[in-house]
Amino acid sequence: MNKIDKIFNILKKKRCDSAVFNDAVNVRYISGYNAPDGIVVLTKKKSCLLVDYRYNGLKPERNDDNVLELVVTATPLVEAAYDILHTSGAKSAALDTSAMSYDLVKKFRGVFDSVKCVGISGICKEMRSSKDEYELDMIRKAQKITDDAFDYILGKISPEMTENELAAELEYFIRRRGGGISFDTIAVSGTMSAVPHGTPRDVKIGKNTFVTMDFGATWNGYHADMTRTVVLGKADDDMKTVYNTVLEAQKRGLAAARAGISGSEVDEAARTFIAEQGFGGNFTHSLGHSVGLEIHEAPGFSKMSMSFLPVNAVVTVEPGIYIPGKYGVRIEDMVVLKEDGSINLTSSPKELIEL
Ligand SMILES: [Mn+2]
Secondary structure (H helix, E strand, O other), X not given: OOHHHHHHHHHHHOOOOEEEEOOHHHHHHHHOOOOOOOEEEEEOOOEEEEEOHHHOOOOOOOOOOOOXXXXXXXXXXXXXXXXXXXXXOOOEEEEEXXXXXXXXXXXXXXXXXOOEEEEEOOOOHHHHHOOOHXXXXXXXXXXXXXXXXXXXXXXXXXXXXXXXXXXXXXXXXXXXXXXXXXXXXXXXXXXXXXXXXXXXXXXEOOOOOXXXXXXXXXXXXXXXXEEEEEEOOOOOHHHHHHHHHHHHHXXXXXXXXXXXOEHHHXXXXXXXXXXXXXXXXXXXXXXXXXXXXXXXXXEEEOOOOOOEOOOOOEEEEOOEEEEOOOEEEEOEEEEEEEOOEEEEOOOOOOOOOEO
């Protein structure tokens, strides 16, 4: 079943015969085109992506039956959308309100004269959690560039480099390879590595402390996400204990990760080990999140995640230990969930690297 058929099944349950999407990510997901300002209109008679002339001649990103007809129009898009709904005899349209302002909802309601608007958030949310082959392929490509960037930086990094320079080098490598930047690169050392999402500073990386790099490339809109922590110089015994505790917790999380169980079970597998080693209070975030057209998607591996994980969800496994005022360690891979386990998409080494 293609995506449009799946969406119509969802709409039926909501008693809607048509739908309108304006959220840039959902538009890309449903239409197969990267047209952030376009509107997707789905009706029983006609489904299309409406765009203005800035996207004239745009080619789809994928080549299968998940590509909509591209309609370029000079008519304001909300009015053009209504024309299609009206002509198709639609009675009740689902408005994907995931990224709509109150003002925009009012505008749709004002223009959609004979068609009832039903605001529904997250129509595609569950569908997007299980990736198809094209999506997995894009994520693999994004992760390949990300792994290559890590390999490159190991030959480039030095104690004299600042955190900002380190972040810039990673991003420059990704850009040269044609990738986009998945999110603001985290490249932090020493005390700043104790902040899980610390911001890079104009401070030299220095020696004999942890350097954490959390970064990723995108490919056709699909994200990669990876974290590695390394040491320039030598790690002392305490540092080795912290590092190897995170590494073992990550391995336990990876071993537990599979489809058909709840995210909390996977989180628990890693968290219990860290707590047993006496660092329970230092693992202050959830174990992982899904990744796709957005860097953070549902479902995740967290204490609160009770829903069952689907086959082909792409999820991160990223335990960490953070000792405030001192340093922190995080190790993150991305995996595809299968019924009997998971496939690791990340190939970078993760035994402690001392450079
Ligand atoms: Mn992550």
